[in-house]
Amino acid sequence: xxxxxxxxxxxxxxxxxxxxxxxxxxxxxxxxxxxxxxxxxxxxxxxxxxxxxxxxxxxxxxxxxxxxxxxxxxxxxxxxxxxxxxxxxxxxxxxxxxxxxxxxxxxxxxxxxxxxxxxxxxxxxxxxxxxxxxxxxxxxxxxxxxxxxx
Amino acid sequence: xxxxxxxxxxxxxxxxxxxxxxxxxxxxxxxxxxxxxxxxxxxxxxxxxxxxxxxxxxxxxxxxxxxxxxxxxxxxxxxxxxxxxxxxxxxxxxxxxxxxxxxxxxxxxxxxxxxxxxxxxxxxxxxxxxxxxxxxxxxxxxxxxxxxxx
DNA sequence: GTACTTTTGTTGTATTTACAACATAAAATT
DNA sequence: AATTTTATGTTGTAAATACAACAAAAGTAC
Numbered sequence: 001x002x003x004x005x006x007x008x009x010x011x012x013x014x015x016x017x018x019x020x021x022x023x024x025x026x027x028x029x030x031x032x033x034x035x036x037x038x039x040x041x042x043x044x045x046x047x048x049x050x051x052x053x054x055x056x057x058x059x060x061x062x063x064x065x066x067x068x069x070x071x072x073x074x075x076x077x078x079x080x081x082x083x084x085x086x087x088x089x090x091x092x093x094x095x096x097x098x099x100x101x102x103x104x105x106x107x108x109x110x111x112x113x114x115x116x117x118x119x120x121x122x123x124x125x126x127x128x129x130x131x132x133x134x135x136x137x138x139x140x141x142x143x144x145x146x147x148x149x150x
Numbered sequence: 151x152x153x154x155x156x157x158x159x160x161x162x163x164x165x166x167x168x169x170x171x172x173x174x175x176x177x178x179x180x181x182x183x184x185x186x187x188x189x190x191x192x193x194x195x196x197x198x199x200x201x202x203x204x205x206x207x208x209x210x211x212x213x214x215x216x217x218x219x220x221x222x223x224x225x226x227x228x229x230x231x232x233x234x235x236x237x238x239x240x241x242x243x244x245x246x247x248x249x250x251x252x253x254x255x256x257x258x259x260x261x262x263x264x265x266x267x268x269x270x271x272x273x274x275x276x277x278x279x280x281x282x283x284x285x286x287x288x289x290x291x292x293x294x295x296x297x298x299x300x
Numbered sequence: 301g302t303a304c305t306t307t308t309g310t311t312g313t314a315t316t317t318a319c320a321a322c323a324t325a326a327a328a329t330t
Numbered sequence: 331a332a333t334t335t336t337a338t339g340t341t342g343t344a345a346a347t348a349c350a351a352c353a354a355a356a357g358t359a360c
Binding site for chain 2: 003009016
């Protein structure tokens with residue numbers, strides 16, 4: 001069984017460091033770019049769902065989103081049907097910054113795939129999507145308190 | 151150009167959450183398992199090198215290793231040739247815990263690859279290794295202060 | 301051999317992150 | 331309809347993480 005965990009971790013941390021450095025230019029602190037991008041791409045999403053997309057703790061997402069809201073990049077709107085949830089949207093300022101985030105992401109993605117044929121790249125994307133689905137299941141289980149058995 | 155960044159990030163965060171939960175049982179706090187494993191597998195490594203393997207900041211690695219040393223799981227030894235560096239080794243207690251870390255890693259890796267043929271799995275590993283090499287280059291550049299040009 | 305640069309390590313500080321515990325609306329069960 | 335369970339959100343707290351700035355040993359260039 002080949003090892004993929006560590007390689008995935010290494011790639012993810014490297015890309016995240018790079019992105020965080022880059023976004024200091026627009027006064028985004030660590031990790032904030034993730035939330036801004038997800039809300040921009042899923043208008044009306046609620047924070048619980050953002051946490052699941054990103055696989056971060058609910059309270060982490062809550063605080064990141066609270067901060068972005070305070071900074072005026074995101075806004076929360078009440079839902080007419082459901083008094084519990086608050087739907088998320090980018091503000092005008094958020095919409096100004098989003099293209100920078102998108103551009104950096106695209107650039108990093110392209111660089112990560114340097115030397116790949118388009119067949120190889122789409123093969124990789126497919127395989128990763130399957131891994132993601134597998135791992136998401138385990139993540140939900142563990143987050144909801146299930147005990148692992150070896 | 152297919153998207154792999156986000157999928158990689160999602161997989162990495164999910165696996166890391168799961169591992170961190172698991173290792174609370176042996177009183178390892180967030181991220182510590184990474185350092186213990188790397189030192190166990192590279193006896194005599196220095197912390198600068200550990201940071202590069204993991205793609206974390208030097209000071210983060212320094213503090214994590216300091217803590218593991220204080221906990222008695224790792225030890226630092228002087229090098230006879232070089233007064234600046236401190237070589238890292240697992241202690242007896244560290245060696246006791248390492249197999250648990252290894253087992254969890256192997257288990258998670260196997261679960262992440264559920265439903266993969268061995269051809270698919272090794273193909274994925276190869277493609278990821280290439281991405282890792284690409285991204286490592288960018289990481290070194292950014293960490294050493296190089297400016298990106300779009 | 302002296303000056304300069306790089307490597308390795310540390311400390312101060314601001315910030316994110318996660319867990320636990322709580323609150324309340326919504327949904328499901330009886 | 332009342333009760334129980336789940337979903338969503340918040341706050342308190344402990345800890346990791348990264349950047350900036352510093353120190354000192356090692357390596358390099360003249």
